[in-house]
Amino acid sequence: xxxxxxxxxxxxxxxxxxxxxxxxxxxxxxxxxxxxxxxxxxxxxxxxxxxxxxxxxxxxxxxxxxxxxxxxxxxxxxxxxxxxxxxxxxxxxxxxxxxxxxxxxxxxxxxxxxxxxxxxxxxxxxxxxxxxxxxxxxxxxxxxxxxxxxxxxxxxxxxxxxxxxxxxxxxxxxxxxxxxxxxxxxxxxxxxxxxxxxxxxxxxxxxxxxxx
Ligand code: PRP
Numbered sequence: 001x002x003x004x005x006x007x008x009x010x011x012x013x014x015x016x017x018x019x020x021x022x023x024x025x026x027x028x029x030x031x032x033x034x035x036x037x038x039x040x041x042x043x044x045x046x047x048x049x050x051x052x053x054x055x056x057x058x059x060x061x062x063x064x065x066x067x068x069x070x071x072x073x074x075x076x077x078x079x080x081x082x083x084x085x086x087x088x089x090x091x092x093x094x095x096x097x098x099x100x101x102x103x104x105x106x107x108x109x110x111x112x113x114x115x116x117x118x119x120x121x122x123x124x125x126x127x128x129x130x131x132x133x134x135x136x137x138x139x140x141x142x143x144x145x146x147x148x149x150x151x152x153x154x155x156x157x158x159x160x161x162x163x164x165x166x167x168x169x170x171x172x173x174x175x176x177x178x179x180x181x182x183x184x185x186x187x188x189x190x191x192x193x194x195x196x197x198x199x200x201x202x203x204x205x206x207x208x209x210x211x212x
Pocket of ligand 1: 143157160162164
């Protein structure tokens with residue numbers, strides 16, 4: 001274990017916001033803003049090392065200790081249940097895990113509901129809790145297409161602005177759980193780099209109070 005705090009960032013919209021937040025509380029690493037294809041950046045002065053990873057992989061890097069901390073959507077934590085500490089809710093990246101389908105559609109409760117999703121664990125848990133039989137269809141993206149093509153009755157997916165649903169003639173039927181970005185830590189790192197991680201957590205807390 002080195003002295004750096006390694007931070008796994010989710011690539012994309014959420015990641016840029018997360019990096020700005022860390023930069024604003026003293027964990028900047030200016031190289032990260034240069035347009036290039038590098039994925040790992042170290043800032044000796046601030047003692048941090050950043051990784052860009054696929055949003056759904058952040059929790060894996062943190063769970064296995066390749067990153068000490070990371071930021072991950074609650075959807076990923078609920079779906080994969082990684083063995084990490086969830087230290088705080090960052091209050092952004094807000095969206096909802098929902099059941100959606102073609103506007104006005106109704107389904108025969110006598111047969112298994114066909115559910116397309118990127119989140120099979122969340123979807124099966126939700127329907128099991130309601131004692132509803134489902135035929136689960138695991139997809140990897142563009143889930144909204146499935147009901148439009150008649151392949152599924154509903155989807156279980158993230159809704160942020162609702163634009164993707166609207167533009168494909170779908171609507172929300174049920175809300176399963178609210179989602180937002182969470183700051184997580186590797187369990188061993190939390191023990192052995194405790195002062196540094198607690199300091200980071202405290203600065204994150206102060207930054208969130210200011211933005212409220
Ligand atoms: C997510 C989600 C929806 C969309 C919702 O997809 O799966 O498709 O965003 O956002 P909205 O309510 O603001 O329209 P993502 O962009 O991650 O792409 P994907 O379909 O390839 O997973």
